[in-house]
Amino acid sequence: MPGAAARAAESERALVKKAREIAKIAAAHAEEVDADARFPREAFDALKRERLLGIMIPRELGGEGASVACVSEICSVLAQGCASTGMIYSMHQIKTSSLTEHCLDDEWMRGFMRACADEQLLLASATTEGGGVGGDMRQSICGVERDGDDFALVKEGCLISYGAQADAILITSRRTPDAPASDQVMAVMRADQYRLEKTGAWNTMGMRGTCSDNFTFEGRAPARQIIATPFAEISAQSMLPYAHLLWASVWHGVASDAVARSEAFVRAEARKRPGATPPSALRLAELLTKQQQMKALVVAGIDRYERARSDADELTSIGFGVAMNAIKLSASQGVCEIVQAAFLICGILGYRNDSPYSLARAMRDALSSPIMINNDRILGNVSNLLAVYKHDASLLR
Numbered sequence: 001m002p003g004a005a006a007r008a009a010e011s012e013r014a015l016v017k018k019a020r021e022i023a024k025i026a027a028a029h030a031e032e033v034d035a036d037a038r039f040p041r042e043a044f045d046a047l048k049r050e051r052l053l054g055i056m057i058p059r060e061l062g063g064e065g066a067s068v069a070c071v072s073e074i075c076s077v078l079a080q081g082c083a084s085t086g087m088i089y090s091m092h093q094i095k096t097s098s099l100t101e102h103c104l105d106d107e108w109m110r111g112f113m114r115a116c117a118d119e120q121l122l123l124a125s126a127t128t129e130g131g132g133v134g135g136d137m138r139q140s141i142c143g144v145e146r147d148g149d150d151f152a153l154v155k156e157g158c159l160i161s162y163g164a165q166a167d168a169i170l171i172t173s174r175r176t177p178d179a180p181a182s183d184q185v186m187a188v189m190r191a192d193q194y195r196l197e198k199t200g201a202w203n204t205m206g207m208r209g210t211c212s213d214n215f216t217f218e219g220r221a222p223a224r225q226i227i228a229t230p231f232a233e234i235s236a237q238s239m240l241p242y243a244h245l246l247w248a249s250v251w252h253g254v255a256s257d258a259v260a261r262s263e264a265f266v267r268a269e270a271r272k273r274p275g276a277t278p279p280s281a282l283r284l285a286e287l288l289t290k291q292q293q294m295k296a297l298v299v300a301g302i303d304r305y306e307r308a309r310s311d312a313d314e315l316t317s318i319g320f321g322v323a324m325n326a327i328k329l330s331a332s333q334g335v336c337e338i339v340q341a342a343f344l345i346c347g348i349l350g351y352r353n354d355s356p357y358s359l360a361r362a363m364r365d366a367l368s369s370p371i372m373i374n375n376d377r378i379l380g381n382v383s384n385l386l387a388v389y390k391h392d393a394s395l396l397r
């Protein structure tokens with residue numbers, strides 16, 4: 001009789017196996033999703049059908065209680081087929097983490113998590129704001145207006161990936177209109193509780209299938225849908241670690257796809273001249289080293305987060321925050337370097353849009369990574385901590 005840990009590992013392997021099948025569906029539509037900047041609906045229909053959206057919800061609420069490692073692997077697997085699919089899946093799970101990490105004691109939130117698992121709800125995020133706030137998650141201009149047991153919220157200049165397709169949005173704002181800009185809350189609102197007025201279309205270089213249009217958000221809901229934990233705590237303790245780890249997993253998937261195309265190219269070259277090693281094989285050996293570094297970065301980051309989760313001191317320490325930020329910075333640089341190095345291997349066939357070795361989409365998708373929460377903004381935040389932080393030189397876990 002296998003123990004609980006063995007059963008959990010077996011069940012996570014089955015989830016990843018389903019994701020591998022869905023990645024094939026995502027890959028078959030990736031070109032069209034990219035060309036038309038449209039939602040990858042075939043992949044998300046399959047993810048809902050196979051019940052992969054609610055896997056992070058605890059088992060007692062109808063989910064699978066999947067680990068961060070399992071979700072990270074699925075993000076990477078999906079991104080190997082279609083980066084937009086992987087990115088949407090990662091953002092949905094980042095939103096789920098705000099519920100699973102902070103709301104398990106709240107009755108309404110438990111009911112909502114149950115609905116997420118039962119109905120396979122797709123969750124989106126509205127943190128970015130207009131009026132000069134941009135990607136600065138530490139402040140907001142808009143505020144929650146209380147009206148009896150309800151609240152109303154209007155947020156302008158939102159950039160909401162798959163906003164039009166989402167079943168619910170987790171949105172941030174000031175606690176009240178008069179609260180300081182940094183005193184924020186996060187509320188959960190279902191699609192029938194808000195209206196999105198589209199103010200700009202997502203016509204970008206890459207990640208086109210995320211459909212990250214600009215909207216004005218206007219909603220009203222019962223006040224119990226505001227998460228009790230202050231947003232600053234949610235952000236530091238779970239949202240940023242999940243975002244940095246799961247985005248890094250998506251970029252690892254994009255990088256792996258570029259490496260796979262390079263491997264296929266070098267093998268095809270080798271078949272043309274049996275007995276001779278193609279010159280590009282040397283570059284491939286170098287590329288595999290970079291990919292290994294990226295993989296080690298993500299795996300070590302997940303390991304660190306899993307250990308910190310049950311240690312409040314570690315979770316709120318400067319060292320932990322610096323480490324999570326470093327993962328985002330390194331992985332976003334790493335994916336761009338890997339795709340660029342793959343270009344040198346595949347040459348003109350990598351540069352073409354219409355070859356089996358094409359790296360054009362991978363490059364365009366990868367270039368979103370340093371600006372998804374701008375790397376300079378993150379470096380700026382880290383630099384503010386350096387007066388009180390000294391790096392940890394130990395190799396011990």
Ligand SMILES: Cc1cc2nc3c(=O)[nH]c(=O)nc-3n(C[C@H](O)[C@H](O)[C@H](O)COP(=O)(O)OP(=O)(O)OC[C@H]3O[C@@H](n4cnc5c(N)ncnc54)[C@H](O)[C@@H]3O)c2cc1C
Binds near residue numbers: 125159212374381
């Ligand atoms: C594919 C994709 C999907 C996205 N999906 C969503 C979503 O679903 N929901 C959502 O809310 N947002 C989303 N975003 C937005 C994202 O989270 C950031 O808000 C956005 O990328 C930041 O854009 P920005 O460069 O205009 O703004 P900012 O981060 O405001 O940066 C503006 C400029 O100021 C500089 N800068 C700012 N602060 C500093 C500092 N402290 N130190 C140094 N330089 C600084 C930066 O270099 C940058 O050039 C998405 C972005 C992308 C690319």
